[in-house]
Amino acid sequence: MAGQNGDSILGIDDKIEDLQYNNNNNSNEVIDREELVGIGEESSACYKNNQGEGGEKDMAGNSIHRSGSRPQLDLSKAEIQGNSEERDPTILLPNQSDDISHLALDIGGSLIKLIYFSRHEDQSVEDKRKKTVKERLGISNGNRRSYPVLGGRLHFVKFETSKLNECLDFISSKQLHRGRIDSPHWNSEPPANENAVIKATGGGAYKFADLFKERLGVSIEKEDEMDCLVAGANFLLKAIRHEAFTHMEGHKEFVQIDHNDLFPYLLVNIGSGVSIIKVDGDGKFERVSGTNVGGGTYWGLGRLLTKCNSFDELLELSQRGDNGTIDMLVGDIYGGMDYSKIGLSASTIASSFGKAISDKKELEDYRPEDISLSLLRMISYNIGQISYLNALRFGLKRIFFGGFFIRGHAYTMDTISFAVQFWSQGEAQAMFLRHEGYLGALGAFMSYHKHGLDDLMVHHLVERFPMGAPYTGGRIHGPPLGDLNEKISWMEKFVQKGTEITAPVPMAPPGTTGLGGFEVPSSRGATLRSDASALNVGVLHFVPTLEVFPLLTNPKMYEPNTIDLSDHKELEYWFTVLSEHLPDLVDKAVASEGGIDDAKRRGDAFARAFSAHLARLMEEPAAYGKLGLANLLELREECLREFQFHDAYRSIKQRENEASLAVLPDLLVELDHMDEETRLLTLIEGVLAANIFDWGSRACVELYHKGTIIEIYRMSRNKMQRPWRANDFDLFKERMLGSEGKKPKPHKRALLFVDNSGADVVLGMLPLARELLRRGTEVVLVANSLPALNDVTAMELPDIVAEAAKHCDILRRAAEAGGLLVDAMTNTLDGSKGNSSSVPLMVVENGCGSPCIDLRQVSSELAAAAKNADLVILEGMGRALHTNFNARFKCEALKLAMVKNQRLAEKLIKGKIYDCVCRYESAPAS
Numbered sequence: 001m002a003g004q005n006g007d008s009i010l011g012i013d014d015k016i017e018d019l020q021y022n023n024n025n026n027s028n029e030v031i032d033r034e035e036l037v038g039i040g041e042e043s044s045a046c047y048k049n050n051q052g053e054g055g056e057k058d059m060a061g062n063s064i065h066r067s068g069s070r071p072q073l074d075l076s077k078a079e080i081q082g083n084s085e086e087r088d089p090t091i092l093l094p095n096q097s098d099d100i101s102h103l104a105l106d107i108g109g110s111l112i113k114l115i116y117f118s119r120h121e122d123q124s125v126e127d128k129r130k131k132t133v134k135e136r137l138g139i140s141n142g143n144r145r146s147y148p149v150l151g152g153r154l155h156f157v158k159f160e161t162s163k164l165n166e167c168l169d170f171i172s173s174k175q176l177h178r179g180r181i182d183s184p185h186w187n188s189e190p191p192a193n194e195n196a197v198i199k200a201t202g203g204g205a206y207k208f209a210d211l212f213k214e215r216l217g218v219s220i221e222k223e224d225e226m227d228c229l230v231a232g233a234n235f236l237l238k239a240i241r242h243e244a245f246t247h248m249e250g251h252k253e254f255v256q257i258d259h260n261d262l263f264p265y266l267l268v269n270i271g272s273g274v275s276i277i278k279v280d281g282d283g284k285f286e287r288v289s290g291t292n293v294g295g296g297t298y299w300g301l302g303r304l305l306t307k308c309n310s311f312d313e314l315l316e317l318s319q320r321g322d323n324g325t326i327d328m329l330v331g332d333i334y335g336g337m338d339y340s341k342i343g344l345s346a347s348t349i350a351s352s353f354g355k356a357i358s359d360k361k362e363l364e365d366y367r368p369e370d371i372s373l374s375l376l377r378m379i380s381y382n383i384g385q386i387s388y389l390n391a392l393r394f395g396l397k398r399i400f401f402g403g404f405f406i407r408g409h410a411y412t413m414d415t416i417s418f419a420v421q422f423w424s425q426g427e428a429q430a431m432f433l434r435h436e437g438y439l440g441a442l443g444a445f446m447s448y449h450k451h452g453l454d455d456l457m458v459h460h461l462v463e464r465f466p467m468g469a470p471y472t473g474g475r476i477h478g479p480p481l482g483d484l485n486e487k488i489s490w491m492e493k494f495v496q497k498g499t500e501i502t503a504p505v506p507m508a509p510p511g512t513t514g515l516g517g518f519e520v521p522s523s524r525g526a527t528l529r530s531d532a533s534a535l536n537v538g539v540l541h542f543v544p545t546l547e548v549f550p551l552l553t554n555p556k557m558y559e560p561n562t563i564d565l566s567d568h569k570e571l572e573y574w575f576t577v578l579s580e581h582l583p584d585l586v587d588k589a590v591a592s593e594g595g596i597d598d599a600k601r602r603g604d605a606f607a608r609a610f611s612a613h614l615a616r617l618m619e620e621p622a623a624y625g626k627l628g629l630a631n632l633l634e635l636r637e638e639c640l641r642e643f644q645f646h647d648a649y650r651s652i653k654q655r656e657n658e659a660s661l662a663v664l665p666d667l668l669v670e671l672d673h674m675d676e677e678t679r680l681l682t683l684i685e686g687v688l689a690a691n692i693f694d695w696g697s698r699a700c701v702e703l704y705h706k707g708t709i710i711e712i713y714r715m716s717r718n719k720m721q722r723p724w725r726a727n728d729f730d731l732f733k734e735r736m737l738g739s740e741g742k743k744p745k746p747h748k749r750a751l752l753f754v755d756n757s758g759a760d761v762v763l764g765m766l767p768l769a770r771e772l773l774r775r776g777t778e779v780v781l782v783a784n785s786l787p788a789l790n791d792v793t794a795m796e797l798p799d800i801v802a803e804a805a806k807h808c809d810i811l812r813r814a815a816e817a818g819g820l821l822v823d824a825m826t827n828t829l830d831g832s833k834g835n836s837s838s839v840p841l842m843v844v845e846n847g848c849g850s851p852c853i854d855l856r857q858v859s860s861e862l863a864a865a866a867k868n869a870d871l872v873i874l875e876g877m878g879r880a881l882h883t884n885f886n887a888r889f890k891c892e893a894l895k896l897a898m899v900k901n902q903r904l905a906e907k908l909i910k911g912k913i914y915d916c917v918c919r920y921e922s923a924p925a926s
């Protein structure tokens with residue numbers, strides 16, 4: 001191994017230095033095959049699948065504490081009710097013991113909407129290191145509330161009101177009614193059952209109160225329906241980033257709502273009937289109008305006229321309808337012509353169902369499809385028009401539509417939008433809500449006192465889309481299934497249905513006439529997913545410890561994603577990349593769990609689940625909110641965790657750490673023999689070169705089969721000559737070393753967002769950190785909270801630092817000062833007990849478990865560390881390119897990455913694969 005046989009770590013005298021990168025598509029060969037003779041064995045030993053190594057040990061052999069992102073659910077005795085081959089079978093989880101804190105219901109005329117909150121187990125381990133870091137960073141443990149707010153998840157479930165018993169069974173089987181309702185302390189024991197109270201709104205809260213008492217022994221506390229609708233809408237609009245969207249001619253676009261400029265607005269809730277509410281603030285509203293022609297009318301009339309059995313079936317029929325056979329159109333009156341003088345196209349509906357007067361036809365002569373579409377258009381236009389007239393009445397520009405009538409149905413939304421646009425001549429805007437049907441239930445939920453959720457903000461909420469009940473849109477009740485065997489067999493049985501479902505996305509090109517009418521409904525796909533809206537609602541995770549990164553110059557304008565996936569070609573490309581990577585990822589994941597049969601089943605289930613997500617998003621990219629590459633990469637990690645793969649690259653990371661730590665001492669010696677300027681350049685080159693160790697890049701993974709870690713590292717260093725494609729090194733050098741004899745002040749505190757394990761962190765970022773420490777700058781290493789690909793985590797870093805510190809005084813003293821060596825180190829370089837005169841080296845977690853980082857949601861630890869920082873260093877493709885490439889900071893920023901993807905290199909830096917980015921941005925003038 002290099003360093004051990006006398007070769008220079010930096011590649012001087014390197015015997016493979018003449019080897020060239022070859023950027024041809026199929027051959028990312030860095031190392032000539034002949035040169036590889038003799039290293040094959042070592043190579044495969046380094047990178048072979050670690051079958052049979054299922055242990056959960058860290059580098060030091062200690063057990064790893066897994067901070068799983070979900071508590072385990074008891075799925076024993078879970079069963080499918082009825083025929084499991086049915087389209088929407090019901091699954092009950094009789095022994096599920098999720099820790100339910102609050103349950104709220106909206107019992108409407110057609111549907112029961114149920115929301116419940118399950119707490120996270122408090123898994124935070126407050127070790128000595130964390131305590132020291134907290135002390136250093138001045139983070140107090142005091143809570144601004146008089147009672148704790150723990151993280152947890154909010155689940156959304158619905159039932160047909162006609163099947164109330166199913167709802168009661170569900171509540172009972174999951175013991176939702178025995179929650180810790182109104183307990184001032186969430187960790188106290190549940191109250192006595194006989195006093196249990198459930199908050200509920202909607203007419204059914206009155207109608208079915210006795211039944212709830214009889215069946216569940218709980219009292220229903222009724223909440224006013226309008227209060228609840230408004231509270232629910234206000235909560236969603238303030239707390240969920242991608243909640244409201246416009247939908248015009250099949251095009252969905254999320255609208256950023258400014259919390260300080262939300263009121264007044266018009267809320268139109270389309271349930272069985274329609275309520276039109278002017279909202280002026282929290283709890284300040286007036287029901288200004290309404291109409292009895294609503295969802296109930298569509299369903300009621302539709303059922304009579306078409307003999308459909310369900311609302312969804314009726315809606316599905318409309319997808320194939322042609323309302324022109326039954327509606328009287330302008331063209332029917334004007335001999336096929338537009339009535340252009342008043343802006344009406346020939347296809348505009350002059351009179352809904354108007355043709356039925358003149359035709360000598362009976363009901364049976366009309367196609368049910370046409371009737372359904374005609375009804376849908378009639379009701380949607382009418383609601384849109386009445387809503388607009390009310391908006392006009394009060395001078396309101398924004399109209400939010402909610403209620404389960406909409407069901408995420410593209411054509412319904414287009415029709416309403418069209419009516420608002422047409423009558424307001426573009427002055428008013430119709431917006432829709434992703435949680436459209438849950439406003440009332442959410443409001444009832446918000447009415448519980450002391451759950452402490454009222455002042456939660458956007459950054460406290462993370463929406464996840466686990467596989468399970470909501471995904472297939474079946475009547476599968478309960479939270480997304482918790483995990484393991486039942487879940488896997490569920491996946492095996494049902495995921496196929498999930499991928500078969502066709503989303504209500506526009507299939508036909510936009511077809512307006514320009515004169516105020518659709519020629520063809522632009523959003524009518526061939527088929528309609530039966531339960532469109534359920535698919536668009538995930539599980540809301542409340543993470544009260546998340547904060548906005550304080551060093552962002554303009555958090556409101558901040559967009560983490562660099563690549564715009566609304567470009568369909570781009571979307572297709574990245575979907576292909578992720579799909580093609582899947583078999584390799586599954587191999588690694590299964591191997592990380594010892595390759596046993598259970599792991600293989602889980603691996604298969606993961607692959608199906610993730611592919612189903614991709615298929616779903618390919619159909620409707622905005623299904624889960626605004627989609628960026630970072631979301632896709634995070635979704636993959638979440639999906640792995642869902643199938644209990646907590647660290648697929650664990651063994652690989654461990655090997656790479658060990659190999660890199662073995663050569664670190666030699667590297668440090670070499671660096672120390674250099675003058676300041678050469679050293680700084682060498683350090684930055686080192687970071688860029690070592691970023692080649694990326695198991696998420698197809699090209700890099702191919703490389704690893706051709707060389708050992710150290711060979712690849714040295715080769716990469718040798719190819720690291722400047723100019724780099726984006727090269728601000730001279731600016732950075734001037735800031736660090738000064739010019740014309742002037743010595744600049746060192747930075748006070750630098751935040752180093754580290755990326756991959758192994759050479760990347762050990763031979764790249766740690767030596768850079770050491771240089772900063774040497775200059776008197778405090779260094780905070782910022783690492784992932786949860787594993788993602790081969791990224792190093794905050795939990796793993798202290799051991800790595802401790803190992804490195806054994807051979808370096810600067811690191812040792814700084815690590816001691818930063819509380820990293822509390823009990824990890826015994827052998828110091830000089831055998832002495834460390835003194836803490838050094839500036840500290842600290843480690844904080846970033847709050848995420850993805851290769852990218854959204855700086856709107858970071859850990860409170862990181863937010864605290866940022867307060868005194870004057871330099872941010874973002875490293876790696878995920879953190880510095882896919883996300884944050886365009887982010888602007890209040891302090892200086894250095895973005896370092898090797899571009900390990902040809903397409904990204906062309907797009908971002910007009911370069912080629914393996915080009916490097918060194919972007920330095922000075923602090924904006926204050």
Ligand SMILES: CC(C)(COP(=O)(O)O)[C@@H](O)C(=O)NCCC(=O)O
Pocket residue numbers: 577633691693694695696697698699755756789851875876877878879882897900901902
């Ligand atoms: C997942 C990654 C962002 C990780 O890169 P890193 O942040 O470790 O530098 C990157 O490997 C990536 O974008 N991979 C997909 C593209 C590809 O395989 O070419």
Ligand SMILES: [Mn+2]
Pocket residue numbers: 694755756789790791851876878
């Ligand atoms: Mn990485």
